[in-house]
Amino acid sequence: FGREGMIGERNKDEIGIIAESLNNMLASMKAELSFSRGVLNGITEPLAVVNQDETIRYLNQAFAESCGRDTGNLNAYIGMSYAQFCFDDPKQDTEISKVLASGQARPNNLLTFTNRVGKRCHMLCSTTPLNDLDGKLTGAITLQSDLSETYAQQERIAALNETINQSVHKAQIISSMQSRGFIEVREILATSSDMAGRQSEASA
Numbered sequence: 001f002g003r004e005g006m007i008g009e010r011n012k013d014e015i016g017i018i019a020e021s022l023n024n025m026l027a028s029m030k031a032e033l034s035f036s037r038g039v040l041n042g043i044t045e046p047l048a049v050v051n052q053d054e055t056i057r058y059l060n061q062a063f064a065e066s067c068g069r070d071t072g073n074l075n076a077y078i079g080m081s082y083a084q085f086c087f088d089d090p091k092q093d094t095e096i097s098k099v100l101a102s103g104q105a106r107p108n109n110l111l112t113f114t115n116r117v118g119k120r121c122h123m124l125c126s127t128t129p130l131n132d133l134d135g136k137l138t139g140a141i142t143l144q145s146d147l148s149e150t151y152a153q154q155e156r157i158a159a160l161n162e163t164i165n166q167s168v169h170k171a172q173i174i175s176s177m178q179s180r181g182f183i184e185v186r187e188i189l190a191t192s193s194d195m196a197g198r199q200s201e202a203s204a
Helices: 001-041 061-066 080-088 095-102 148-203
Strands: 047-051 056-061 104-113 120-131 137-146
Touching: 047 061, 047 095, 056 080, 061 137, 080 095, 095 104, 095 120, 095 137, 120 148
Parallel strands: none
Antiparallel strands: 047 056, 047 137, 104 120, 120 137
16 A cells, blocks of 8 residues: 555656646746737737738738728738738739748838729838748748838929929020020111111211
């Protein structure tokens, strides 16, 4: 009986150690997940995470806005095709599909497109594959920087410069015409003066 009791106590100790290890592992996983979620929530630039099958796993409000989507319930888009979400076409080739096909990151690609509500967008897009601890591809993450306002400002400046150049050109034409007019008037006056002088001499 004494020996069986020792074995029973030993089993309890081993179960306790395993249970403690599991609890520690779960606590560590929760901390890592909380950290990851906190990092994602703290990013204000357009961001989306997709699974290996190109369905959306996570997106933020800025990403939904850039695609012209309603931002009232972001969870409604979880599980939707990324291409369908962005372009209303599940077969549309995207930066995400290229990264998932190659397994290689695609940093700093400038994308210009018209979103679902007709807004012209200019995005600097960096897309990176996501791998598990064994190196297996599990999805991808895309982070974008909205350069639309910068491009719009450049277009406004270019339009203003064109207006100024046209105005300067018109002013140069008018000035040239005026100069020629002054020269012609001066020549006419000089001719008239010479004729008057000769007539005066003839009369004398």
